[in-house]
Amino acid sequence: MLKVKNLKAGIEDSQILKGINLEVNAGEVHAIMGPNGSGKSTLASVIAGKEEYEVVEGNIDFEGDDLLELSPEERAQKGVFLSFQYPVEIPGISVSNFIKTSISEQRKATGMKPMTTKDLLKMMRDKMELLNIKNGYLSRNMNEGFSGGEKKRNEIFQMAMLEPKLSILDETDSGLDIDALRIVANGVNKLKNKNNATIVITHYQRLLDYIVPDFVHVLHNGRIIKSGGKKLALELEEKGYDWITKEADNKWDKLKI
Amino acid sequence: MSISGFSEFESNTNDSILNLNKSLSQNGFTISIDKNTVVESPIEILFISTTETNFSQYRNLISIAENAEVKFVERIQNLNNSSSFVNNFTRINCDKNTKIEYNKIQNNTSESQLIDTVNVYQEQDSTCDINTLIFGGSFTRNNLNFEQNGFNCESNMNGVSVLDNNQLADNHTFVDHKSANCRSNEMYKGIYLDNSKGVFNGKIMVRPDAQKIDAFQSNNNLLLSENSSIDSKPQLEIYADDVKCSHGCTIGQLDDDALFYMRSRGIGIEEAKAVLTYAFASEAIENISVDQVKLLSKKLLAQKLNVELDFSV
Secondary structure, eight states, X not given: OEEEEEXXXXXXXXXXXXXXXXXXXXXXXXXXXXXXXXXXXXXXXXXXXXXTEEEEEEEEEEXXXXXXXXXXXXXXXXXXXXXXXXXXXXXXXXXXXXXXXHHHHHHHHTTOOOOOHHHHHHHHHHHHHHTTOOTTOTTSEETTTOXXXXXXXXXXXXXXXXXXXXXXXXXXXXXXXXXXXXXXHHHHHHHXXXXXXXXXXXXXXXXXXXXXXXXXXXXXXXEEEEEEOHHHHHHHHHHOSHHHHHHHHHHHHHHHO | OEEESOOOOOOOOOOHHHHHHXXXXXXXXXEEEOTTOBOOSOEEEEEEEOSTTEEEEEEXXXXXXXXXXXXXXXXXXXOSSSOEEEEEEEEEEEOTTOEEEEEEEEEOOTTEXXXXXXXXXXXXXXXXXXXXXXXXXXXXXXXXXXXXXXXXXXXXXXXXXXXXXXXXXXXXXXXXXXXXXXXXXXXXXXXXXXXXEEEEEEEEEEOTTOOXXXXXXXXXXEEOSTTOEEEEEEXXXXXXXSOEEEEEEEEEOOOHHHHHHHHTTTOOHHXXXXXXXXXXXXXXXXXXXXXXXXXXXXHHHHHHTTOOOOOOO
């Protein structure tokens, strides 16, 4: 589904991603872990199409399309979804209005008929139940005055409504207490099926207790330095990042010589 | 309630435009609302001109007797593409404990000029809201003058201006707090595209005996092109010492992070801009109580921003 090849990208003069290779297939859950500043969020932003980042080399293929040629909205319309680390507050637009606009624009772009208000409301109610969201939420302004947990839950709610093929969850666990974490993780698990894929970006192993990954990648200094199964995450929790980052640094230092 | 045509009445003024209106006007309306009457449906007033090179002076009088309540929707429209000049003057007398909402929709053709003056005289316990919605016209000037002559009066003004091409809209407001324990509240939102220009001049006067006044004024502006501009000028003149008066003015562009957020949800860039622009204006639009006016404003806004979006959920 997603093939990232030798991706090098940065912002202004500093290069952040220094050659990322990643392949994600339908039905898989990938976890990307790594210390602060390793490039995790940059990778997520580049896949979603944030324009501040400049791609200098490499490519991203999504189901045969060259993602880097597409605008952020076109990527979303193809089925790429980013759950933001810091969701943006938009005063003046209600959650229901935002989601309605988003769904109708996506359907328009893909040549589908608009959804009736009745169907839309029913779908919203079902998905709200899935995520334990209380009534009254739909008429609140988008993320305005939301707590950290509510903002993250709102991201997953949008994901549930838009039914993307590829979901990238950027630090969805940060700022969540254990109950909220469980609800969000349950939601993600219920939305998972053999046709979609999920990339979970996180610092901590904790989230991976609930969303069990098929693959774990460690990102350090703009490169994936180690990949493995779910056991790798447990190992990282126990030993920290140092043991692999040092190993990798040594290797790159040698190469420079 | 009585509704009739033009009637002559006095207006003490040195203003040349109002003097022009007084000397030439032969058209307009006179509306009186009897005391203790609540008029359920809004009264719609239409000024339509169809002639070439229209030059009109309208003079209108509204009198609302004690404990009455009424809402108005006024539209001034030139249907002819030739040049047009309208000089409209409305006097509103609000007796004790009255409640009035006056909605003005000004969506004129690009050759039309409009000067619209409303003088409001408020007695004790009265509330008067005037909402000014400008969607077009080469030159649109609104003068709103409130005089509070009794305790516990409230004057509210909401404004939304959405302009493009070379249009200019100028909102001048003046609230004269002559009496104690009164309030005034102004919220003007301006959205400027292309080479359009906006002016906001809001003056609040608090007279020496008018203690415990709570006056608030805000003017927020979105400049959506390099060549659009806004001149904003708040003026406070305060002679009492126990009052709360504040004002704020902002000028800015749409938030890039919010735009990316919306685009990442599949909303195209023009639509995303339009939704954010609507969100910006909605605070003022939501203060309007007549649903049809709200709906029409949303429709006209979408039209002006050239998107097919329905903001009404």
